[in-house]
Amino acid sequence: MHELLTVGDAAVESGWSARMLRYLEEHRLVVPRRTRAGYRLYGLPELNRLRSLRDLRAHFGVELAELAFARRLRREPDLRQAVDAWLAAGDDARSWIEWEQRKHERLLAA
Amino acid sequence: MHELLTVGDAAVESGWSARMLRYLEEHRLVVPRRTRAGYRLYGLPELNRLRSLRDLRAHFGVELAELAFARRLRREPDLRQAVDAWLAAGDDARSWIEWEQRKHERLLAA
DNA sequence: ACGACCTTCACACGCTTCTGATAAGGTTGG
DNA sequence: CCAACCTTATCAGAAGCGTGTGAAGGTCGT
Numbered sequence: 048m049h050e051l052l053t054v055g056d057a058a059v060e061s062g063w064s065a066r067m068l069r070y071l072e073e074h075r076l077v078v079p080r081r082t083r084a085g086y087r088l089y090g091l092p093e094l095n096r097l098r099s100l101r102d103l104r105a106h107f108g109v110e111l112a113e114l115a116f117a118r119r120l121r122r123e124p125d126l127r128q129a130v131d132a133w134l135a136a137g138d139d140a141r142s143w144i145e146w147e148q149r150k151h152e153r154l155l156a157a
Numbered sequence: 158m159h160e161l162l163t164v165g166d167a168a169v170e171s172g173w174s175a176r177m178l179r180y181l182e183e184h185r186l187v188v189p190r191r192t193r194a195g196y197r198l199y200g201l202p203e204l205n206r207l208r209s210l211r212d213l214r215a216h217f218g219v220e221l222a223e224l225a226f227a228r229r230l231r232r233e234p235d236l237r238q239a240v241d242a243w244l245a246a247g248d249d250a251r252s253w254i255e256w257e258q259r260k261h262e263r264l265l266a267a
Numbered sequence: 268a269c270g271a272c273c274t275t276c277a278c279a280c281g282c283t284t285c286t287g288a289t290a291a292g293g294t295t296g297g
Numbered sequence: 298c299c300a301a302c303c304t305t306a307t308c309a310g311a312a313g314c315g316t317g318t319g320a321a322g323g324t325c326g327t
Contacts, residue, residue: 084294099243107236113226117240126217130227133209
């Protein structure tokens with residue numbers, strides 16, 4: 048038997064406030080279905096999603112905006128590529144090709 | 158001849174303000190070397206990094222915090238996995254495994 | 268040794284994010 | 298039909314981000 052909870056019960060069950068459940072829907076992070084009258088209905092998948100979202104925030108300190116950005120990354124390949132390239136130039140290049148050149152620059156700077 | 162610019166010149170050259178260059182360093186997005194006296198020194202790699210960072214923001218509207226988060230993603234595998242799992246449950250699962258089950262739930266809700 | 272840079276620190280402002288509260292009204296079940 | 302829920306909309310406030318500006322002091326080149 049599938050439990051379908053209205054927003055208040057889902058709030059209790061998930062550990063969020065009802066206010067935040069509406070907020071999360073507004074930002075399309077967890078979007079419940081509706082009854083014909085417009086009541087939100089949360090099923091098991093939504094509850095799991097809410098709980099793991101809560102864990103992500105608690106455990107890793109992830110902001111909602113950051114999650115939304117991660118979602119952008121997997122949907123916009125050119126963005127992803129640009130970001131990856133930018134980051135790669137930071138922690139790869141710095142490590143050894145540049146290192147040689149820096150050794151030289153450091154002499155000039157000293 | 159490698160140009161090594163102090164913060165004011167690097168600001169002019171890169172299109173950021175000196176203030177922002179210090180801010181970007183503080184958030185470890187572009188970290189220059191220092192002279193013994195503590196002056197920041199920007200070389201070609203840093204200037205390129207600054208310019209492409211500028212482009213990333215202008216072209217894709219990327220926030221600095223989001224970039225920092227993307228960096229976390231590639232350095233913390235368990236975070237990455239958690240985020241990926243969460244996102245996957247949203248745009249894959251929603252599309253078809255869940256879809257069947259929703260059809261059923263929708264009947265109950267109506 | 269002086270002017271033009273640089274350093275750190277801190278205040279402040281406008282904007283956005285997250286969160287709660289409250290108001291005015293619709294739905295539902297006993 | 299009434300209590301207890303739900304809806305949307307709005308105001309409010311704490312916290313953070315992106316910037317500028319200014320103070321108090323150190324460094325550098327001529």
